[in-house]
Amino acid sequence: QQPVQSPQAVILREGEDAVINCSSSKALYSVHWYRQKHGEAPVFLMILLKGGEQKGHDKISASFNEKKQQSSLYLTASQLSYSGTYFCGTERQTGANNLFFGTGTRLTVIP
C-alpha cells in the first residue's frame, strides 16, 4: 500500500518552517525523499537507511522512526525555491531500489 503523507498541502511565508510526515502500513527498510517542481522531474533530496537516523543539508533535514514506520522531513527558514511537491519513497524489501512513492505534499512558499 502507498505511504500516506501529511499534510496534503501547505502554504508558507518565506522564513517559516514546515514538517512533512510520511507513514507506512508496512515495514520500512529505507526512506527516500524527493522534490518535484511543477512540470519537472523529481529530484533526490536524501535517503535514510536506518531507524533513528537523522540527516540534513542546508536547512532541510529528515528523521526515520523505524518502529513507528514513519519518517518526517523538516524544512526550516523556508525559501521560495523550496516550493514544489515532496514525495517520500519506500522500498518493499531492502536493496530492491524499486521505490513506492507516497501520496505527496504540495508546498508553496510565498514572499
Add this chain to the structure above:
Amino acid sequence: SAVISQKPSRDICQRGTSLTIQCQVDSQVTMMFWYRQQPGQSLTLIATANQGSEATYESGFVIDKFPISRPNLTFSTLTVSNMSPEDSSIYLCSVLGQGSTNEKLFFGSGTQLSVL
C-alpha cells in the same frame, strides 16, 4: 549523476493505437524503472527493467499492455499498447545511479501522453 533523454516529450494518440517511449541514459546503469504519474498525483511504479532479464511488473500492470525492452545498459523502451483515454498520463523512466550515487534515482523529463 545520470543524464536521461526521454522521447517523445509529449504525444496525442488515437484510441486503439500504440506508442513506444524511449529512454536513453548517458552512462551504463543496471536498474531502470518505468513510472506513471497522473496530473497532480503521485508516481506509480509500472515495472523494473534490468538488462538481460524479463521486466518485473507491479500489480495492475501486465506485459501485454506495457511491453518493455532493455537491450543494453543504456537504453530501454516502454510501449503503451491498445491505448484508451485511461492511459492518458505522464510516463517517466528512472535509473538507479551508479557508484557514489547508487542510492539515488534519476528521472527523465517524462512523456506526456494524451489519448483521444
